[in-house]
Amino acid sequence: xxxxxxxxxxxxxxxxxVLSTFxxxxxxxxxxxxxxxxxxxxKVFITGLITTLISLAIRLFxxxxxxxxxxxxxxxxxxxxxxxVGLVVIFMVxxxxxxxxxxxxxxxxxxxxxxxxxxxxxxxxLLFDFFGLTYFDAxxxxxxxxxxxxxxxxxxxxxxxxxxxxxQKWKGILFILLSAIYLYHFLFSLLNxxxxxxxxxxxxxxxxxxxxFIFLFLYAVISILVTLFNLPTSSVFEQKLKEALDFQKxxxxxxxxxTRDQTYEILLESSMSxxxxxxxxxxxxxxxxxxxxxxxxxxxxxxxxxxxIKSDTITSIIDLKLKSEVSPGKMAxxxxxxxxxxxxxxxxxxxxxxxxxxxxLNEVSEAFNREMVNIITTFVNQASISLxxxxxxxxxxxxxxxxxxxxxxxxVQKSLLPTSLINNNHLVMAAFSMAADEVGGDYYDxxxxxxxxxxxxxxxxxxxxxxAAFQMAQMKGIFHSLANQGLTPEDFNIKANIALSQCLxxxxxxxxxxxxxxxxxxxxxxxxxGHCPSxxxxxxxxxxxxxxxxxxxxxxxxxxxYSDYVHRNTVSYHAGDTLLLYTDGITEAKNSDGExxxxxxxxxxxxxxxxxxxxxxxxxxxxxxxxxxGEMIIDDDYTLVVVQFK
Numbered sequence: 078x079x080x081x082x083x084x085x086x087x088x089x090x091x092x093x094x095v096l097s098t099f100x101x102x103x104x105x106x107x108x109x110x111x112x113x114x115x116x117x118x119x120k121v122f123i124t125g126l127i128t129t130l131i132s133l134a135i136r137l138f139x140x141x142x143x144x145x146x147x148x149x150x151x152x153x154x155x156x157x158x159x160x161x162v163g164l165v166v167i168f169m170v171x172x173x174x175x176x177x178x179x180x181x182x183x184x185x186x187x188x189x190x191x192x193x194x195x196x197x198x199x200x201x202x203l204l205f206d207f208f209g210l211t212y213f214d215a216x217x218x219x220x221x222x223x224x225x226x227x228x229x230x231x232x233x234x235x236x237x238x239x240x241x242x243x244x245q246k247w248k249g250i251l252f253i254l255l256s257a258i259y260l261y262h263f264l265f266s267l268l269n270x271x272x273x274x275x276x277x278x279x280x281x282x283x284x285x286x287x288x289x290f291i292f293l294f295l296y297a298v299i300s301i302l303v304t305l306f307n308l309p310t311s312s313v314f315e316q317k318l319k320e321a322l323d324f325q326k327x328x329x330x331x332x333x334x335x336t337r338d339q340t341y342e343i344l345l346e347s348s349m350s351x352x353x354x355x356x357x358x359x360x361x362x363x364x365x366x367x368x369x370x371x372x373x374x375x376x377x378x379x380x381x382x383x384x385x386i387k388s389d390t391i392t393s394i395i396d397l398k399l400k401s402e403v404s405p406g407k408m409a410x411x412x413x414x415x416x417x418x419x420x421x422x423x424x425x426x427x428x429x430x431x432x433x434x435x436x437x438l439n440e441v442s443e444a445f446n447r448e449m450v451n452i453i454t455t456f457v458n459q460a461s462i463s464l465x466x467x468x469x470x471x472x473x474x475x476x477x478x479x480x481x482x483x484x485x486x487x488x489v490q491k492s493l494l495p496t497s498l499i500n501n502n503h504l505v506m507a508a509f510s511m512a513a514d515e516v517g518g519d520y521y522d523x524x525x526x527x528x529x530x531x532x533x534x535x536x537x538x539x540x541x542x543x544x545a546a547f548q549m550a551q552m553k554g555i556f557h558s559l560a561n562q563g564l565t566p567e568d569f570n571i572k573a574n575i576a577l578s579q580c581l582x583x584x585x586x587x588x589x590x591x592x593x594x595x596x597x598x599x600x601x602x603x604x605x606x607g608h609c610p611s612x613x614x615x616x617x618x619x620x621x622x623x624x625x626x627x628x629x630x631x632x633x634x635x636x637x638x639y640s641d642y643v644h645r646n647t648v649s650y651h652a653g654d655t656l657l658l659y660t661d662g663i664t665e666a667k668n669s670d671g672e673x674x675x676x677x678x679x680x681x682x683x684x685x686x687x688x689x690x691x692x693x694x695x696x697x698x699x700x701x702x703x704x705x706x707g708e709m710i711i712d713d714d715y716t717l718v719v720v721q722f723k
Contacts, residue, residue, distance in 0.1 A: 084209060087278050092203045095166055095285070102174040114237050115245050117175045118252035124171045125259035128164040132266050135161060151275040158270045162280060165263045169289050172256060176296050182237040195227040195292075202285040211282045224288030232296040235303045246304050253304075257297040260290065337363075337467055341370045344435065344460040351456065352449040354437040356417065361425060361433030361464075362397065374438075378416070382438070385414045391422040394434050399424050405450040411442050418442035421450060423457045427465050486543045487512075493546075493553050495522050499531065503596035503723055507691035509699065510716040511662075518545025519660045519716040520552055524560045529597040532560035532569075535658040535718055536589040537608060539630075544582070545714075551580055552587055566591045566604030567645045570631065574606075578635035586632035590658065599722070601648040601656070606631050609661050612680060614687035616653035621684045623676075624648060624656075655687050655694065655721045662715025663698075668706050678705065691719040 106117070135157050142148045181192060202220060210217045241249055271281050280286045345359050349372060356373035371379070386392055390407040393399050403424075412420045417438040425433040435457060439445065490512070498506035510519050518538030525531050534556050538545040555576045559569050569591045577587060588608040592601055603611075607630030610623040629642040650656075659679065666674045679698070686697035695717050 084278065085207065088207050088209075091162070091278065092206075094163070095170065095203060096200075098166055098170045099174065102171045106174050106178055114179065114241060115248050115252075117178055118249055118256075121172050121175050121256050122252045125168050125256055128168045129259050129262055132161055132164050132263065136266065136269075154270065154273050154275050155277050158276055161263075161266060161270065162278075165267065165280070165286075168259060168263065169286075169293060172293050173289060176293065179237050179300075180231055180234045180296075188234060191227070191230060195231060198224055198227055199285060199288065202283075202288050206283045206285055209282075210284075217284060220284045221287055221291075224284070225291055228288070228292035228295050231292070232299045235300060238300070238304050238307055241304070241307075243308070246308055250301055250304050253297050253300050257294060257301075260294050260297070264290065337361075337464065338368070338370075340460055340463050340467070341368065344456060345370050345372060348435060348437055348453050348456050351452045352421065352437055352445060353439070354421075355440050356438040357436060359425075359433065359435045363432075368433075382412065382414055382417065382420070382436075385412055386410070386420065387413065391420065394422045394424050394431075395436070397424075397431050397434070399431050405447055405454065408450050408454075409445040409447075412438070416440060419444040421445050421453060423450075423453055425457055425464070426461050427468070432464075482543060486546045489550065490546045493520065493550055499523055499525070503529070504531075504594070505691050505721045505723065506719065507695045508716070508718045509695050510714070511711075512714050518549050519662070519714040520549045521658065521716055521718045522553065522556055524557065526561050526563055529595065530563065531592075531594040531596065532556070533592040533594055533658075533718075533720065534560075534589055535608065535611075535660070535716065536587050537660045537662075537714070537716075538587050539585050544585070548581060548585060548587065551577065552589070565645065566593050566602050567643045569593075570604050570606045570628065570643050571640050574631045574635070574639045577632045581632040586630040588630045592656075596722075599650050601650060602645060603648070604628060604643060604645045606643070607633070609659055609664065611659075612657040612683050613648060613650075614655040614657070614683065615651075616655075616688065617651060619688075621680055621687060623680075650722045652723055653688075653721070655691070655719065657683050657687075657694070657698075658716075658718040658720070660714060660716045662711060662713035663702060663717065665713060666702060666706050666711045666715065667709060669709055674702060674705050691721045694719045694721075 106120075138157070139148050147153055177192065181188065202224060205220050238246070238249075267280055270276060271279050341359055341361065345357055348354070349357050356378075358369065358371045358374055358379060360370075361368045383395060386395070388407065388410040390399075390403050391410060394403075394408070408423055409419070409421045412418055417440055419439040419442055421437040423435050424431045425435065435453070437445070437453065494510060495508075498508060500506065506523065508521060510521065512519070520536040520538070521534065523531055523533045536549070536552055538548045538552070552573075555573050559572055564572065570589070573589070581587070586607075588606060590603060590605045590608040590611060592603040594601055601624075603624065603626060605626040605628040607628055610625055612621055613624050614621050624646065626646040627642070627644050629639070634642065664674055664676055664679055668674075678701070682698045682701040683694070685701075686694045689697065698717060
């Protein structure tokens with residue numbers, strides 16, 4: 078058919094097909110943002126394989142019908158050539174998009190600008206082809222040189238190769254090599270059709286195809302060469318990466334809540350992997366014995382290895398007798414053993430004290446170098462920090478538990494002291510108690526066990542803290558039990574001593590003073606068991622005196638002879654007289670010069686305030702005590718009880 082049909086329309090269709098194919102593959106590759114490098118190369122390989130198989134089917138068709146006039150028809154040739162052109166464009170454009178993704182990995186501003194210019198040049202070559210110039214035209218060659226220059230500059234951007242491991246590098250070489258073969262195959266196929274001289278459009282007369290072919294082929298060749306040159310360093314890179322990951326694993330063992338045993342396991346596995354050890358063992362001395370972790374060894378072999386060690390330094394490490402820092406070179410040595418020929422031994426230090434060691438073995442002599450020792454030293458140091466942190470965390474948890482127990486005990490102690498004091502027609506009271514620790518051992522109480530008869534007690538348990546508070550609780554139970562029986566003060570102390578002797582710790586005792594107050598007769602009967610003597614203010618005579626009475630603390634003598642140390646005294650009182658009970662925390666309080674408040678200052682303070690109300694007496698003595706000690710802290714429990722008789 079002879080038609081007057083311009084080449085402009087076929088070229089326009091070809092240009093539209095190229096641009097639409099490029100847009101499609103750019104969208105698909107950008108959409109698959111999570112693909113790694115080998116996945117991208119796999120896509121190139123699959124696309125090339127499919128297009129190559131179809132092109133081979135076309136060649137097979139021409140081979141089968143080689144003797145037929147069918148294959149000589151211009152219509153047949155142009156029809157199959159058009160299919161081949163489509164296959165070539167699909168493969169080359171898809172490969173271009175993948176190459177772009179690889180080149181722009183870790184892109185810079187300059188690289189982005191260069192790639193933009195290259196894409197503009199490619200589009201310009203498509204427009205250039207509308208002029209119908211052939212390879213033999215000078216302008217054609219100039220345009221090709223420009224594209225070639227861009228290609229040469231771009232093909233050396235191969236930063237992505239360094240991030241492939243050994244296995245991925247080999248895969249990459251295979252896929253890129255096959256891509257280069259596909260390119261050669263398509264070039265050869267296009268050449269066969271070009272020799273027929275019946276083509277409407279010959280791709281060999283297109284600057285775009287030649288420029289794209291040069292770029293793709295150059296990048297494939299350079300990628301293969303660079304990847305091959307990087308192969309020897311891949312194992313080193315992977316080893317360093319694994320060391321970094323192992324180190325990170327050790328660093329994160331505490332935040333993840335790993336136990337000591339898990340930390341030992343991570344340390345041993347990481348160390349063996351880092352220096353390619355054939356066997357190893359780790360030994361750490363702990364509170365409940367020795368913890369040992371073993372890999373690829375028997376207990377008998379460990380004994381043999383210990384006896385085969387020649388180095389004094391390694392021997393001292395294994396015996397936990399390392400006294401000073403050791404250079405890395407002395408921690409590795411050869412070994413005279415039937416199976417293992419090299420050894421590394423490193424101490425495990427916690428708070429600068431050796432608590433264990435790690436031993437790594439190899440079946441080859443001189444297998445461990447200085448760098449390996451440094452790597453293991455880093456791992457061991459990190460493990461030591463993890464172990465130290467575990468100890469600190471354990472201590473912190475115990476402290477928190479102790480604080481919680483103290484808080485509970487403090488609440489218990491508060492409940493043991495009377496919540497309200499006597500304030501009636503016979504007497505008025507005021508009291509104050511402060512514990513030096515979270516929980517104290519001072520105790521006071523009053524009980525009206527019958528009309529006009531009151532039992533009053535003040536006590537001080539030896540020691541401080543929770544144990545003192547619990548002994549105070551025992552004293553409260555004994556007081557309520559015995560006071561309700563209406564016992565005399567001396568009988569009270571004797572029976573209290575018997576009861577406390579059964580439950581007090583051997584090293585503990587309690588000092589008390591017990592008063593039996595008879596408000597009907599205005600008489601005080603009292604017995605002192607080693608406690609501070611009380612102070613008594615006589616309003617009629619305006620005097621203050623100590624109420625003296627000998628006695629021994631409860632729980633000191635734990636047999637019947639205790640009654641020999643119990644005495645009683647009696648005092649009559651009148652309206653306006655005041656009784657002051659206290660514990661030794663007040664008299665033993667010290668100022669900044671180390672001087673005690675003492676009995677004399679307490680008596681003087683009480684004398685000053687005794688004629689006032691009980692609350693005023695209490696506050697006055699507290700104020701005088703505070704003025705004396707200044708900013709010093711009282712390191713003992715102290716208690717005041719003021720009783721004023723009406």
